[in-house]
Structure formats: structure tokens, C-alpha cells
Amino acid sequence: MSDLETELRRAMSEETDGLRAAPDLVDRVVRLSRRRRSTRVSLAAAVVAVILGAGAVPAYRAIQERRQVVSATVGAVVDGIEVRDLPSGLGEPENLDVVDGRLRGKAIRWARGDSSIKVTVYRPDQSPADWTELQAWGYLKEGRLWLRRGSSGLMSPRHDDLMWIEYDGLILRVTTSGPAGADLERVAMGLRVPWDPEFDGMRVTYIPDGLRDASGKTELGPDGLSRVWTGEGGRRVRVEFVHELRAKNFTTLRQVSWPAKDMALDLRPASVRGLPAYEGKIVADDPNRDEGRVLMWLIRPGLGVRIWASTPLAGEMTRIAEGIRPVPQRYSQSVDGVEFTPLRLDRKHEKTALGHDWSVQSIHPG
Amino acid sequence: MSPPDGFAEFVAARGTSLLRTAYLTCGSTGEAEDVLQSALERACRSWHRLRADADPEPYVRRIIVNLAISRARRRSLLRVIPTHSPPETPTAGADVELRQVLMNGLRALPPRQRAVVVLRYWEDLTEAQTAKVLGCSVGTVKSQASKALVRLRALLGEEMISNVGS
The missing domain is CATH 3.40.1000 (Protein Transport Mog1p; Chain A)
Incomplete structure (x- = not known):
């Protein structure tokens, strides 16, 4: 009994003997700490703005806080x-x-x-x-x-x-x-935490009962913006909107960018509100392990949707997909989540730029 | 922005030891570095409180272990990062081989059991200290440690155990 523990101690000691903390660890920690202090919301919005460009106004809306109370049986x-x-x-x-x-x-x-x-x-x-x-x-x-x-x-x-x-x-x-x-x-x-059904210019109108917004915010991934809902028993669904070249066609849409290792395999034709779609299984490192199912379709070239669901929720994917609708265009515009209406200014010359301290500015010359 | 008083000295003195704990509870160098950085960042934010209380190391170690467990649980849902598999038919041999088999066995343990093993046999914490770090009862620590050792024995195989014991 004690010999196994002794060998374990020795193995752990030998295994970690060559490890050394990086010399710049303190600098990195302090930098990270400082970055977290600045408003996370404006940072996320700025990153979205940089990546998606000035034409992606709906992305700002994704970051907006819109707490909605929708329930008929609330105590x-x-x-x-x-x-x-x-x-x-x-x-x-x-x-x-x-x-x-x-x-x-x-x-x-x-x-x-x-x-x-x-x-x-x-x-x-x-x-x-x-x-x-x-x-x-x-x-x-x-x-x-x-x-x-x-x-x-x-x-x-x-x-x-x-x-x-x-x-x-x-x-x-x-x-x-x-x-x-x-x-x-x-x-x-x-307790129910109402979640914002709108992000990235789209509205998610159906998520199965018992699932909760996992982070309360939209996540920026390598291929686009997504939100995750989780529930008990490993139930999990991610709705992801994929943009630009990543959503050029089904070939690009099925490819997941690094660092994620998930792949969509065994794709079979499906349909979402009359649009062609593909449904398949998710594979990561071990092809024999059950990672759930994925459903993907192109709303138009340049805008695709991927729904990743754990196996218990696979049967709900089509209903979730059919509940996804575009948000009607609003008249007023948004800069970093703040709506405003630039009256008497010509929107043709509107520019969005990264301002001081990660702020986002909308510039209207003239 | 400069680090709070004493923080840089603490990282210089204990960073490597904490990285090793992180490595053993996470199972990979990259993940360990991430976890250590996150834990230190949290400690940095609360540094003024930590220094007033006592030695910050137990607090940072606690964050590391719990971050490692949380990440492992999340990973088990996402399955994005591969987990190491134990060897199917371990064979006794040189020390290096034994070490590798033991480390693979450690990585194959559920995250909480792995944390108990690391805290008990690497950090040499008592059962009560381990329970405090993990936020569970002493009884849970005992049962988790016992299960982990049983599991390691099973993974190692009878032949390996007899060699280890000899």
C-alpha cells in the first residue's frame, strides 16, 4: 500500500522536475488583471467591431443588455x-x-x-x-x-x-x-434568469425547457458569435452564427476553425424552413465518443448557422433552428450598445472606429 | 501598472511549485500554465486582502485545484481537448516506464480523485487540509483517495503492483 504512494510521489516529483514558471509570468498576470478591470462589455464590442467591420452593426446589439421578463406563471x-x-x-x-x-x-x-x-x-x-x-x-x-x-x-x-x-x-x-x-x-x-433572445441581428425564439443561458453573454469565437444554454444531465446547446468567408458555402461552414477540435461528420441532407441544411455527428479526438449532433444551414452566402447539441437534445435541433429569425431593422443605430439617431447627417459617410481606451465611435462627417 | 506589494516576490518564490501542482491536477503543461495564470490573476486582484490574512499560497493553490476540476468537468462536456488514456496492458520495466504508467494512470482518474491524490501525496496535505481545499468533508477525501488508489492499482495491473511492492 505505502509503496504505491511512495512511487506516486516519486513519479510526480520526476514528472514535474523540468517545469519552471515563465520569467514573464508576473507581467502577464498584471496585464491580464488590468485588462479585466476595463469594462468587459466595451472590450467585447470593440473586438467584434474590429473583426466584423463597420458593416456589422447588428453585432453591437449582441452585446447590449436587454433583460426581458417573459412568463405567465411567475410568483x-x-x-x-x-x-x-x-x-x-x-x-x-x-x-x-x-x-x-x-x-x-x-x-x-x-x-x-x-x-x-x-x-x-x-x-x-x-x-x-x-x-x-x-x-x-x-x-x-x-x-x-x-x-x-x-x-x-x-x-x-x-x-x-x-x-x-x-x-x-x-x-x-x-x-x-x-x-x-x-x-x-x-x-x-x-429561479429563472430571462435571457436576451437577440444576438448578432438574429432572434432565437425557442430553447427547450430547463436550459439556462450559460454565461449571460454572447461569445466571440473564431468563426462568429454564439450563445450557449446548459441544463442538468449534461444537456447543452450552442447556437452559432458564422460570417463572411466561413459561411461562403457548406464546405466552409462545416469546417471549424482552430483551436476547436470539433468536426462535423456523416453529414446528411436536412431542411430548415425550406432551406437546405445538413445534420451530422460531432467528432472531436475520439471518433467513438458521443459528442452530440450538429445542424447547419446557410441563411444566405456569408451568413450561416450552426446548432451544436448534446445527444439528449438532438431531437430538439430542428425546432430550435426553425425558431431562429432575423431581427427587423430598427431605425435608430447602435454604437457599442448605445442607440442614437444621427439626424441631419448623411449615413452614406458613416464610419465606425476604435476609439480611446477600447471605446467604439461612430463618425458622421459633415 | 505595477504589481501589488509583495506579489512579484511571491510569484518568483512559489511560481514554479504552483505550476507543478497545476500540471499534476490538469495533466498538461499548456493547461497548467493557463490555470496558474488565471489563479494568480485572481490572487492579484484580491492581494491586499490575502496579505492581511496570512500566507497566500494555500489560497492560490485552492484556486488552482478548483479551476483544474472545473475545467476538466467542462471539458468532459465539450470534449474539445483530448484526455489521456491509460495503457491497456501495462508492463513492468525501468523506472521511466513505471513513472509513465503511473502518470498516465493519474491522468485517467476523474478530476476530483486526481486532485485528492495530488494534494495528499504531492502537496503532503493532511486529510483535513485537503478537505478544506476541495470544500468537502474529510470522509469524502478518505473515500476519494481510497478509490483513486484502488483505481490506480487496477490500471497498473497486478504484475506492476507486485513489482512496485518488491
Whole structure:
């Protein structure tokens, strides 16, 4: 028994003996830290602007925050978050502004007798990276790791306080007392974070129940912009809009740029709202491993869509695809997510440029 | 922008050790460098707090291990990066070969078990310290360590174990 442990120690020591931290590690860390301090939203918008060029105005809209509340069976809404699955008989809630250590937020609280439920929403400018940092900030120091939703969370030892990072910039917390404690996780899992159905000039109108926006933002990948929804049991779907030469035709659309190793294989003809499409399996490194399915089609040359779905969601791909619609053109224009209407200026000469400190400027000569 | 007081000295003194921990919990050099950089960046942001509390190393190590576990879990969903496979029929032989078999076996463990092995047998943390880093109970650490060793033995094969034991 002990010999195996000794050999393990020796193997780990020998294996790592040649590793040395890079001499410029501190510089890189400090640079990264400084970059994170600047507004992530404007950085993402600027990068999108640089890559897609001035003609890609809808890309700015992808970065816009548009929190929508769309539900018919919502028990209550606190700071944009819908509270569902509440136990009955709790009566009328009270709304609160809360300050919990470093975090400020909005809360809603139900109380009857010795039973209470409180849902708190924090939207900090700078989120803790994970549960270890949550604890370092002083929250649920005795808590246990909880991973049923969000990126990272903590459950108190008495199972009456649950706090998790839904995604960067959004922290949720459910606190209970008395008999309501039995409903803690049900209330937590029932919270719905409305997501923006529009990005990259398109609108995603259908995503299966139980899936949540994984990051709360549009992701810029090597081939275009995408959003990811995830749920329990490894359910995952990514909707990706592919632009320009990457979406010239099906041959280019099926190729995924480095560094992703996913490939679409065994493609078979399919159809999305009458447009020719292809459906196939996703293969990464191991061709025998089940990576899910992909459905892709060209809305027009230069604009393609790829839907990547884990196997349990493969049957939903067509419905998701048929729910994707272009967003009608708006009259007013957007610069870095801020809408404005340049009256009396000639749009023919409009230019978009990268300005000071990663800002995006729209210039109208004349 | 200059680093906070003491941060550069800390990285200079402990960077290599932390990189090795990251490598063992991640299984690849590139991933380890990424994880170390992310962990240090977080530490840099909270540096003023860390210095006031105590030695920052346990905190940074904790971030590293948990980042490695999170990434491994995410990877198991995405399957973008290959995972190393254990050898099917390990054979006893020179030390280098044994080391390779053991390291492949370590990489083949589930991320949490791998983290327990690294913290217990590489960092030489106690079960209680390991539990604190991973945010779980001591009982979980014991069971994960036990399962990991059983699994490593199974991967190594009886012949290899008898040679290791001799």
C-alpha cells in the first residue's frame, strides 16, 4: 500500500522536475488583471467591431443588455429574476435592498410564522471567480460545494442558505428558515434568469425547457458569435452564427476553425424552413465518443448557422433552428450598445472606429 | 501598472511549485500554465486582502485545484481537448516506464480523485487540509483517495503492483 504512494510521489516529483514558471509570468498576470478591470462589455464590442467591420452593426446589439421578463406563471420578480416554484401559503412578499458584506443586491422575502424564504440577487461589477473566492469574501465559510446550477456555489451545513454564481456578474442566493427549509433547493432550481433572445441581428425564439443561458453573454469565437444554454444531465446547446468567408458555402461552414477540435461528420441532407441544411455527428479526438449532433444551414452566402447539441437534445435541433429569425431593422443605430439617431447627417459617410481606451465611435462627417 | 506589494516576490518564490501542482491536477503543461495564470490573476486582484490574512499560497493553490476540476468537468462536456488514456496492458520495466504508467494512470482518474491524490501525496496535505481545499468533508477525501488508489492499482495491473511492492 505505502509503496504505491511512495512511487506516486516519486513519479510526480520526476514528472514535474523540468517545469519552471515563465520569467514573464508576473507581467502577464498584471496585464491580464488590468485588462479585466476595463469594462468587459466595451472590450467585447470593440473586438467584434474590429473583426466584423463597420458593416456589422447588428453585432453591437449582441452585446447590449436587454433583460426581458417573459412568463405567465411567475410568483414574483426580483431585479429581473423570476421566482417560481414557491410553496403555497406564504402570503405577500416584501422587497428589500440588501448590503451583505461586499455585495449589494435586491431581495424579496416571504414570511409566515417561523417560516421564511428570501431570494437575493446581486449584480456586482466584479464577481468572485468561483466558490473559493466567495468564501474568501466571507460568504458561507463553512459551506459545501454545490453545483446543481451556475458555475459554482455553496450550501450551508444546515441546508438553509444557498448561494451560487449563476454566471460572471450575477450571484443568486436563497435563504430559508423553519419549515420552508425543505423547499430551499426547489426554489433555487426554479429561479429563472430571462435571457436576451437577440444576438448578432438574429432572434432565437425557442430553447427547450430547463436550459439556462450559460454565461449571460454572447461569445466571440473564431468563426462568429454564439450563445450557449446548459441544463442538468449534461444537456447543452450552442447556437452559432458564422460570417463572411466561413459561411461562403457548406464546405466552409462545416469546417471549424482552430483551436476547436470539433468536426462535423456523416453529414446528411436536412431542411430548415425550406432551406437546405445538413445534420451530422460531432467528432472531436475520439471518433467513438458521443459528442452530440450538429445542424447547419446557410441563411444566405456569408451568413450561416450552426446548432451544436448534446445527444439528449438532438431531437430538439430542428425546432430550435426553425425558431431562429432575423431581427427587423430598427431605425435608430447602435454604437457599442448605445442607440442614437444621427439626424441631419448623411449615413452614406458613416464610419465606425476604435476609439480611446477600447471605446467604439461612430463618425458622421459633415 | 505595477504589481501589488509583495506579489512579484511571491510569484518568483512559489511560481514554479504552483505550476507543478497545476500540471499534476490538469495533466498538461499548456493547461497548467493557463490555470496558474488565471489563479494568480485572481490572487492579484484580491492581494491586499490575502496579505492581511496570512500566507497566500494555500489560497492560490485552492484556486488552482478548483479551476483544474472545473475545467476538466467542462471539458468532459465539450470534449474539445483530448484526455489521456491509460495503457491497456501495462508492463513492468525501468523506472521511466513505471513513472509513465503511473502518470498516465493519474491522468485517467476523474478530476476530483486526481486532485485528492495530488494534494495528499504531492502537496503532503493532511486529510483535513485537503478537505478544506476541495470544500468537502474529510470522509469524502478518505473515500476519494481510497478509490483513486484502488483505481490506480487496477490500471497498473497486478504484475506492476507486485513489482512496485518488491
